[in-house]
Amino acid sequence: MTKTLSDISAAMRDIDFCMLVSRAPDGSIGGRPMSNNREVEYEGTSWFFTLDDAQMVKDLAKDPSVGLTYQGKAGLLGIVGKPGMFIHVEGHARLIKDKLLFAKHWDDSMGRWFKQGIDTPGMVLIEVEARRIHYWDGEDSGEVAVRAAERVA
Numbered sequence: 001m002t003k004t005l006s007d008i009s010a011a012m013r014d015i016d017f018c019m020l021v022s023r024a025p026d027g028s029i030g031g032r033p034m035s036n037n038r039e040v041e042y043e044g045t046s047w048f049f050t051l052d053d054a055q056m057v058k059d060l061a062k063d064p065s066v067g068l069t070y071q072g073k074a075g076l077l078g079i080v081g082k083p084g085m086f087i088h089v090e091g092h093a094r095l096i097k098d099k100l101l102f103a104k105h106w107d108d109s110m111g112r113w114f115k116q117g118i119d120t121p122g123m124v125l126i127e128v129e130a131r132r133i134h135y136w137d138g139e140d141s142g143e144v145a146v147r148a149a150e151r152v153a
Contacts, residue, residue, distance in 0.1 A: 003135055011072050017033045022063065030055065034050075045130065047127055051122045071086050072087070089128070096125040
């Protein structure tokens with residue numbers, strides 16, 4: 001059964017972290033866990049907070065191409081060996097330093113990493129616009145098309 005962006009969004013609500021993968025200036029690949037916040041209604045754009053001194057920020061400034069990898073829970077089907085849904089997003093990252101957007105995408109659970117909330121010095125918001133979304137769900141796999149008109153900031 002072919003999945004839709006709505007199906008992918010529903011699956012992502014059950015995933016708290018993803019791996020954000022980018023390319024370093026020397027060509028190597030770096031990955032780091034980023035919070036998905038679970039509360040987000042995914043429409044093709046992901047938002048992540050970090051600090052401007054992170055290597056990832058330097059990497060994204062040179063090459064904004066990224067990959068986001070998610071693994072969903074198998075639930076009761078895990079008992080019979082089903083691993084859960086895997087989702088990979090190919091996207092384009094943009095670095096944002098706008099407190100209005102910080103406030104729009106802020107979740108109080110982020111306070112454990114950013115003690116001063118949206119006033120944390122050096123805070124950066126990473127916007128990742130999906131270009132392609134691949135999924136694997138048991139024997140069902142495919143790609144979900146993402147058009148700019150479907151994305152909402």
